[in-house]
Amino acid sequence: MSSRERRKDGGIPSGVVTRLPIYLRYLTELRDQGVGRVSSAQLGEALSFTAAQIRSDLSYFGSFGQQGYGYDVDELLMHISRILGLNRTYAMVLVGAGNLGKALASYENFRKRGFEIRAIFDVDEILVGNYHACCVIQPVEELDQYLKENPTDIGIIATPGHVSQDICDVLVANNVPCIWNFSPVHLQVPDEVIVEHIHLTDSLLRLSFRLNEQRHRD
Amino acid sequence: MSSRERRKDGGIPSGVVTRLPIYLRYLTELRDQGVGRVSSAQLGEALSFTAAQIRSDLSYFGSFGQQGYGYDVDELLMHISRILGLNRTYAMVLVGAGNLGKALASYENFRKRGFEIRAIFDVDEILVGNYHACCVIQPVEELDQYLKENPTDIGIIATPGHVSQDICDVLVANNVPCIWNFSPVHLQVPDEVIVEHIHLTDSLLRLSFRLNEQRHRD
DNA sequence: TAGATTGTTAATCGATTAACAATC
DNA sequence: TAGATTGTTAATCGATTAACAATC
Numbered sequence: 001m002s003s004r005e006r007r008k009d010g011g012i013p014s015g016v017v018t019r020l021p022i023y024l025r026y027l028t029e030l031r032d033q034g035v036g037r038v039s040s041a042q043l044g045e046a047l048s049f050t051a052a053q054i055r056s057d058l059s060y061f062g063s064f065g066q067q068g069y070g071y072d073v074d075e076l077l078m079h080i081s082r083i084l085g086l087n088r089t090y091a092m093v094l095v096g097a098g099n100l101g102k103a104l105a106s107y108e109n110f111r112k113r114g115f116e117i118r119a120i121f122d123v124d125e126i127l128v129g130n131y132h133a134c135c136v137i138q139p140v141e142e143l144d145q146y147l148k149e150n151p152t153d154i155g156i157i158a159t160p161g162h163v164s165q166d167i168c169d170v171l172v173a174n175n176v177p178c179i180w181n182f183s184p185v186h187l188q189v190p191d192e193v194i195v196e197h198i199h200l201t202d203s204l205l206r207l208s209f210r211l212n213e214q215r216h217r218d
Numbered sequence: 219m220s221s222r223e224r225r226k227d228g229g230i231p232s233g234v235v236t237r238l239p240i241y242l243r244y245l246t247e248l249r250d251q252g253v254g255r256v257s258s259a260q261l262g263e264a265l266s267f268t269a270a271q272i273r274s275d276l277s278y279f280g281s282f283g284q285q286g287y288g289y290d291v292d293e294l295l296m297h298i299s300r301i302l303g304l305n306r307t308y309a310m311v312l313v314g315a316g317n318l319g320k321a322l323a324s325y326e327n328f329r330k331r332g333f334e335i336r337a338i339f340d341v342d343e344i345l346v347g348n349y350h351a352c353c354v355i356q357p358v359e360e361l362d363q364y365l366k367e368n369p370t371d372i373g374i375i376a377t378p379g380h381v382s383q384d385i386c387d388v389l390v391a392n393n394v395p396c397i398w399n400f401s402p403v404h405l406q407v408p409d410e411v412i413v414e415h416i417h418l419t420d421s422l423l424r425l426s427f428r429l430n431e432q433r434h435r436d
Numbered sequence: 437t438a439g440a441t442t443g444t445t446a447a448t449c450g451a452t453t454a455a456c457a458a459t460c
Numbered sequence: 461t462a463g464a465t466t467g468t469t470a471a472t473c474g475a476t477t478a479a480c481a482a483t484c
Contacts, residue, residue: 039464039465039466040465040466041465051465055465055466055467055468056467056468058467059466059467059468063466063467065465065466065467066465066466067464067465067466067467068463068464068465068466069464069465069466070464070465070466071466
């Protein structure tokens with residue numbers, strides 16, 4: 001199947017989407033080291049993937065290499081950047097200005113990539129009115145009105161679990177297409193809404209599971 | 219294949235390990251709501267999995283249900299807790315006391331589950347000596363000596379990318395079996411070391427990819 | 437007992453990999 | 461040209477699902 005035909009059926013498999021940012025990161029590293037060219041075998045070696053998988057992943061989007069040569073690092077980097085949508089900016093709102101929310105708002109790398117936190121909301125009256133990183137913290141009751149006036153691509157939920165579904169509903173009702181969820185809750189959203197969960201505790205539990213795994217063996 | 223036999227071959231598939239914490243979280247919610255019993259069909263409905271997948275996942279570890287009845291919520295919760303290793307505590311060190319590191323150290327839920335940050339390290343002389351949450355922040359040069367004197371289960375890396383491999387090497391050299399990595403780097407570790415990556419930027423890029431996905435379709 | 441739901445098997449589906457013709 | 465490596469096909473592998481006998 002050619003890449004053109006492949007694109008027609010459903011979406012891109014999630015495994016592919018998971019690996020693209022990994023490729024991007026490593027290619028950026030190579031470029032910063034002044035490496036100009038790389039083969040799928042070399043990429044695979046460095047990232048613990050097979051060469052075939054890397055070529056297969058890239059072929060969903062086009063032909064970026066050259067037989068007998070491999071890939072031009074700068075060129076491939078440019079293609080993957082575009083594929084991931086890095087050729088534009090994204091407007092974000094952050095809900096929840098606790099320790100984690102503040103850490104996210106302070107993280108410069110997001111803005112550098114074009115992901116801009118444009119407003120911060122919290123319930124805590126003590127926090128409201130304070131400047132943090134980019135913005136004044138606003139009362140959460142104003143989230144709905146803000147979203148009506150300001151088109152927003154990504155809503156970041158960094159609230160305690162018991163309010164996150166309510167916040168999510170407000171975001172969805174105002175057509176925010178993407179949710180970045182840091183609360184320990186399985187959010188209910190319509191099919192068309194895109195959600196990425198950062199479940200920190202789940203990740204820790206995967207560590208403790210693997211650490212104790214031998215116990216479950218015979 | 220019986221669960222007993224299944225356990226003999228390699229490890230548990232990573233998909234199963236990913237879903238166990240999700241089951242745990244939802245079962246906890248049910249228990250807190252006073253729900254005493256649940257079927258695989260109900261679990262699947264709530265979490266968008268098939269009932270068969272849930273039964274298949276659980277069967278890796280034993281038989282926890284009853285035909286015609288389903289699962290006792292408390293009992294299943296107890297089993298999954300043990301499977302995930304929640305019947306003990308874990309000693310952790312945190313390296314990197316920036317915004318994100320501080321947020322992690324302040325997060326009470328980890329400690330409640332038995333994941334205890336026992337020491338914090340940073341390069342920044344201004345931070346060193348300050349108390350944060352549980353512990354005094356120590357100079358990173360003392361990490362090696364600390365690990366030699368204090369058995370540690372999990373090393374948390376919340377440093378800038380350019381030093382994270384060095385920190386990782388110190389952790390590995392001192393037999394820390396698990397790494398929880400928040401830095402935007404693909405760490406090189408021996409096969410037996412267990413690594414969980416929280417790559418925040420990768421997660422954002424998956425959002426922007428999905429948001430722009432239709433552009434790549436015909 | 438009749439109804440419900442498990443745990444497991446066998447069938448299906450999808451993802452990964454090996455192989456290779458094409459070609460730089 | 462000879463050597464290297466792509467993009468793609470076909471084969472393999474593993475994960476998911478549907479179906480059902482067992483049984484509470």
